[in-house]
Amino acid sequence: MCRTKTFIKITVSLFLLCCTASQASAVTVSFTNPTIDEQVLGAGRDFYIIGTIDREGKKASECPIDIKIEVAITGEVREGIIEPVRTVRSRVDRTTGVTPERDIFFNYGGKAPWVSLSREELAKSPPPDLIFHHENPKSFYDPRIKAVVTENSFAVLVQGGCTKNFDTDYREIYKEDLEWKLYRVLLTVMSGDIALEEHGVALNNHSFDIMFGSVQEKILARFSPSVHMAKVEKFANERGIRVYKDLFPGYWNVGLPSTYEIPLRWRDNDGLEYISGKIHAIMYNIPLEQCASQTVEIGRIAFEGFIESEEIVYYYYDIGEPSLNIKTFHGEEEKEGKIIAFDHGDRLQFTRAEFSNNQNYSPCRVIDGVDTNVYNAVAVDRGNPLTLYGVVTPIQPLLSKVIPNDDGTFTVGNRIAKLRYNFVNMIEGTLYSDEKTVLLERFFDPKDVTQINKSIYEFRHSFQLPKKMDGKIVTVEVKGYDLNEEIVDGTEEKFYLWIR
Known part of the structure; x- marks a missing residue:
């Protein structure tokens, strides 16, 4: 859930209007999230769009840019009709070229009580969830401004509906949730006036498609210890089963020494993925408390009433562990455990x-x-x-x-x-x-x-x-x-x- 290794790379060569002609330079923008393997999401999911910005040696203050994300129905876009159902835009400080600290809600009460990041640490890479416009405190609830630009990266929160009752004016702004459709995400890099109601100057745009509906096959397993996680990943990869590695909104650790958590956001998004599709649940090292596998994922499945559904296959290690060290007549032998399924009803x-x-x-x-x-x-x-x-x-x-x-x-x-x-x-x-x-x-x-x-x-x-x-x-x-x-x-x- 917290490591991203593959990414879609999009190169953008831009002559920024913020620079003089003699200072004009190229900028490279690369998406890192959502990864290619996770561009199908549960209906109503929130999701992060994360990427890197390479200014080719220049500082953000020399070439300030903003990011605008629009989400539209793919079929309409292909027909030349672009009517975004979501628009989210950043607002950088024109002198620094990054999201200003005054627009970051450092004292947000919805964070987990165990979050221990300092203001200085958080300011370097804040989650987009914390963005507001300082001159209007109520703007914190506006989902259209949840975007961050730092010296070398950007991040955007797009809300799909599952957390529309939590710290947001979602219901007043959006007419419908992101459900059971193929959408196109359009990225526009901007320079100039970045007021919410104005477009500024669009320099280039790029896109990818994202499907909302149901992930057909997914893993439910605890991610620790590492020897277990390695087995889980191998098991899933061999069978084409989804292991959720992209960050759930509200669970942010990009560029931070520890994770910034907004439990009500990430837990709703996590649990949502387990109310549809086929679930492959590996019963290993799951405690009663302080474990998302039990309190969020199994909990949500139980709340919906289908713990014993045929759409859930339970698994275990045939020897009880990923591996065991066994004493033999010839010394020690490592025996590898195999992940095998319970029969339905067993x-x-x-x-x-x-x-x-x-x-x-x-x-x-x-x-x-x-x-x-x-x-x-x-x-x-x-x-x-x-x-x-x-x-x-x-x-x-x-x-x-x-x-x-x-x-x-x-x-x-x-x-x-x-x-x-x-x-x-x-x-x-x-x-x-x-x-x-x-x-x-x-x-x-x-x-x-x-x-x-x-x-x-x-x-x-x-x-x-x-x-x-x-x-x-x-x-x-x-x-x-x-x-x-x-x-x-x-x-x-x-x-x-x-x-x-």
Whole structure:
């Protein structure tokens, strides 16, 4: 969501009217956002248009330019009819050539409380969301002026409708949302008078098309740790599935040491992408709180009521991790995990069994003894602990139990909360029973056990089996229960266990 590696490059050779004839120089303008891979957006999405400005060695003060963005219906443009449904324009200071600090709302109350950027840092690369005209404080709500020009870049916020109820005069200005059409984005580089109601002098313009509707295939996954993200990207790229990397409006880190967040904007845009199309959800390292995968994306899906839709495919690592280091007779071996799908309606999968019980769990440690095919029977030496790993999927709560919060997140009021185990012998019946919470606590840095990651869709359950089970073969019968103590369909599993 925060890295852009490919871009559309548009070269503009301009003789700027702000310079004398002897000072005339070329300017190169390049788009970097939206990237080619992300020019299909969910209906109603806001989006950033970001680019670079190369003034060929001159300062912005020597050749000040402005950027105007217009969005029109592509079919009409092709017929020579240009009636923009969106127009956004910057207003640089004519002496400095950049957006002046007086037009940046540094004290905006809609930013996240954890944003720690200084005024000096933010002034170097402000998000276009913060722009207003200082002589008219109410202009902060005008979506037509959300554009920034810096010494070597520009950025524009185009609002599509999903945040029209948040800090904007959108409803008073625009007649319709950007929905289910192909639009053409027209870029005009300008010099001269940049008052909102006047065009100034257009020097050149360029365009690209952007489709609003539904992204057909998309990934839902947490982006950390990096070894997991690399697997996710490879999985998605091989199948043509979208991984959202372009910045969501309201999540800005271009040219900044940390991210400037406007939660109500970026969360609405993020969640919107997950209410249509086919979703490929990888259940790994997702906590209950402070994670967009859970509180925004899964939350929005649950709010809409289709957590259990056939349009959502849930996945897990077949060994429970992107990779494991396993101790063998020949030393150590790295075993790669594969991302595989749950069958539709299946809600529980065991991924491996281990025969130790370290108090703290890190996938970076070397494992001494592991069985990665639980369903083909497990054998454990008598007296040794048995530790089972596995994954569950989200479940659809009652709609009344999915609560939209004031910060743009959702509280999902039900999930698979625990597993009940019965160890059953064919002759003697149930020899042992236990109940375990669905939760996996892991740390990724073996040197720092204080940074614990709590995953609510994974588990690590350790058992010290009673001596009366020594030498016996039992069937391990498992059922999953939700927060209401109700059995969850699709969570009944069985496998054989030999205590040898």
